Amino acid sequence: MTFVTPIFGSIREQAGNISSQDLIDLVPGAKSIDGDSLAQLNAIDKPVIIFMGAGDIEKYEDQFVATLK
Numbered sequence: 001m002t003f004v005t006p007i008f009g010s011i012r013e014q015a016g017n018i019s020s021q022d023l024i025d026l027v028p029g030a031k032s033i034d035g036d037s038l039a040q041l042n043a044i045d046k047p048v049i050i051f052m053g054a055g056d057i058e059k060y061e062d063q064f065v066a067t068l069k
Contacts, residue, residue, distance in 0.1 A: 001044060003033035005053070005060055035060060039067045 004027075007020045024030040033040070041049060041064060051061040 002027050002030040003041070004030055005033055005057070008055065010054070035063045038064045042067060 004020045004023050007018060007023075020032060024032060038060065041047060049064070051057055051064075
């Protein structure tokens with residue numbers, strides 16, 4: 001199962017216009033996820049969870065870790 005967080009363009013880069021919905025449309029079974037819905041990752045049996053991105057992606061990782069406590 002693949003979850004995609006919102007994508008925000010860099011203020012330094014002016015090129016590119018991909019959205020998280022573009023990725024969801026390309027990856028079979030992909031779903032949108034954000035800080036308010038991260039707890040649903042806890043329901044996955046034997047997950048491998050990778051947080052990838054730039055900028056404030058760590059906020060999602062921190063929010064997810066908080067759901068584990």
